[in-house]
Amino acid sequence: MTVPTTPPPRSNPTARTHEVTNQPPPLVGHDVADDPVLLEGIRREGADWYETDLHRVGRLAGSAEVQAWAEQANRCEPVLHTHDRYGNRIDEVEFHPAYHRLLDVAVREGLTGAPWADPRPGAHVARAAGFMVWTTPEAGHGCPVSMTYAVVPALRAAPELAAVYEPLLTSRSYDPGLRAPASKRGLLAGMGMTEKQGGTDVRANTTTAIEHADGTWRLRGHKWFTSAPMNDLFLVLAQTPGGLSCFLVPRVLPDGSRNTFRIQRLKDKLGNRSNASSEPEFDDTVAWPVGAEGRGVRTIIDMVTMTRLDCVLGSASGIRAALAQAAHHVRHRSVFGRTLIDQPLMRNVIADLGVESEAASSLALRVAGAVDRAQRGDDHERAFLRTATAVAKYWVCKRQPVAVVEALECLGGNGYDEASGLPRLYRDAPLNGIWEGSGNVQALDVLRALRREPESLAAFAAEIDAARGADARLDTAWRTLRADLAPTPDIELRARSLVERMALVLQGSLLVRHAPAAVADAFCASRLAPDRGLAFGTLPGGLDLGPILDRLPGRMD
Template sequence: MTVMATPPQRSNPTARTHEVTNQPPPLVGHDVADDPVLLEGIRREGAEWYEADLHRVGRLAGSEEVRLQAEQANRCEPVLHTHDRYGNRIDEVEFHPAYHQLLDVAVREGLAAAPWADPRPGAHVARAAGFMVWTTPEAGHGCPISMTYAVVPALRATPELAAVYEPLLTSRSYDPGLRAPASKRGLLAGMGMTEKQGGTDVRSNTTTATEHADGTWRLRGHKWFTSAPMNDLFLVLAQTPGGLSCFLVPRVLPDGSRNTFRIQRLKDKLGNRSNASSEPEFDDTVAWLVGAEGQGVRTIIDMVTMTRLDCVLGSASGTRAALAEAAHHVRHRSVFGRKLIDQPLMRNVIADLGVESEAASTLALRVAGAVDRAERGDTHERAFLRLATAVAKYWVCKRQPAAVVEALECLGGNGYDEASGLPRLYRDAPLNGIWEGSGNVQALDVLRALRREPESLDAFAAEIDAASGADARLDTAWRALRDELVPTPDIELRARRLVEHMALVLQGSLLVRHAPAAVADAFCASRLTPERGLAFGTMPGGLDLAPILDRLPGRIG
């Protein structure tokens, strides 16, 4: 006989096992440009006329639709197709439609090369602010945008080439696909500098160029890290009898035939995964000389200067994006019976991140303003730009990873979850410090400028002197820095320390003159004194943090 066991007593089967509470809502439906630091910056640097457009871009950047596009573009990574179904070599990269949608907005909003065709003062500042806002949700597509912006001044070294291509590069039409450049509504550009045996040491490049009777050149060689291989045009360095030279290489020739641009593989990168980076091989590849033969570095350095500016803008944007997520979280999350934003230690951390972000954005927009005024003939601003770009590139990019990981920690375990968006920001964070010259390259470039171009130090000093007497801590730091600037046998060994101090004193000068008193006070107390802490959240007591916290981004509504 089978004995039935007595069934266990069950609780109400409709009872919920848990209820989701104390979780911040998604940071969507907000205006990314609703940030006093950005808005004050564009007014100060001469682009106040752009404010309404910046808010329009900011509302789109903060939308749920664009957040989804950013996730899709990074989860569905680019795919290389070397051949078509019939075995023909095509060397094309397929992207998720979201990537194209992001690029379309960027080009349409004038964030690529449009400022070079815009006569309004402040055009480059407007573009810089727009770039910072639009790349907040997704940074990878900013790479082809940056290179297209940067290629124009270098291409002008050969006016006949600039006359053909500049109108299409400055276009606000995104026209993807490989076709003859003249048949398209707009073009994107890239660059191919480094090779596997040399990296930063481009003078050791082995790619060669041979001149032909028709005025073109033929390239043969292999590049190690060429991003955005589906762009239309590339500036490439190659060796000629006269030395290292710069060349324009189109993916498609004027007659519509494919130029030889064999993509050997796509890089499997830590971050920046929405954007394809490749190793192209040149074999009898048609090219046109840009600038003088043997002057390749001098020609392409104009492009490098502009892409370094975008590294600063991108790192300031990435720092600000992480801060916005952290600030949004602590405004909504309660722990131990109080909102995180109301707890003293968290206030110190978030305020410290806010000071870091404001210093980065203020410096980035100041450099963009110098670009704008230098392009309009201001020699003082051009001299300032020579040092300020390298100093800002070194420090702002160096600080981004530390700031992002601290912001991630503010979310606790939630920040370590891909759904929060912080892991992607963290993977992207080191890129700008590496691209266009790592920290050592920037530090050595500063030493080179100090040695060869003393007028750049004069302009740099004048910028800091503008705040003389406003803060004793800044004055003391500036006196100490002047002593460090004296050449000594070990100056190369201590170059990073020197450039770090230059960046902090420059940021301090800008904040003392332009930021609210509480922000400037917190910066000088936490960055310019011997007692400064090493981690975020170590600002000394006695500071007024409320005005700093009131300026944080990441507010909905």
């Protein structure tokens, strides 16, 4: 064989081999709040006055600048500094500037404690919608935002402490850095509940608290999962002679000295990478009691209820964010001579995801509306919340991971690429199902409410009955479920099945009453029918998908 000594001639040396065609443009420069489901929801729940501001937040959330912040905050993860150069203990966590920019906007827009100081009806709904929109590009910084929002009602169990700290927790000023709380323009809060030996079983906690003559208590123990350790204040559970109690622990004491809050390590988490989660150790740590001694769980549950709401909001937002990316892709990508959205099977998939997202967002905003009305003295809404919050937390958070992975698959290999942003959404997706009580905890909480607080079932039933007669499939599903809710020896074993069905009939009731007929029909046919498909994209034939597709987010026009 003769080896050529000169290269063969090139037929066209200027041929372009890397011309990019048939790729969608970046989904950037759009209004994240431009979503009929979201806008109809805030009007329905009494926050129509917030619409202009929501669009302003939405345009910022969709900007190239904020998308860059989101990427930077997750690529450049928090760094723990336990000591300074001289060996002094400092226990500080360093964040990328982008993380601070995201938090600054969140606080400035009133997504932390501001609704508790806002007398307008719908203030909590407005905050919920803003939280959903603003955490669309980056969810990790939503953790300190959520905990600060949630701490206010729990702190009111100690009126003297609330008088000092509530105005700063409801402030719209982001003021990072460890300084005496009263000297700052605004505060962020967190919580320390779980320990390594007990996890959800907080009554197994071994952290102890000893009362001192000056009215303070001193804590000693080790917490297992305390997020946002650079926040200013924490509600912490500890054992006292009277039982498990709740305490306020500031990072910095009123005289400006550091409280003992030794951060042993940061968790290496699956997702939520922009947010630091830590293991703090308390050793003679100064604390003030919040609520009655021995009533720690009852006190801190007011905070947990609000953070569970944010788990629902966050999961609905995550589903919606993934759907927006998928919808944008299929509107622009062509295969076999037609855009993907015009391919029958892809239309089925993307419409099915649209139905899921609408059901999740509608339920999330309904729960937010109940929070708002309950805070204004509505006992019926308070009873509804007792069951609906746990039901929504269980189901919407369960649906987020499967919805996100289906949306990712719509992009094919492009969706598996980090540059698409969908892998980050997928890693973040399981978090809300775990935080503030996993699925089993929520299911058992629903059973507890049904057993101990019959008024909560009555309020839940009234919500479903408001749609009675509008759809036979919904009526049948509710009638069957109502009979199955009767207590039996095996009801705990059936808890997940019951709570799933409660969530579906609740979502069905909302959609039948408030969504376009095509959306409600698709939901009832695919979620309430006994022969429903289990994967997305298995909507039965004969449905009108056009109105569903017209409501998808992710439009740039």
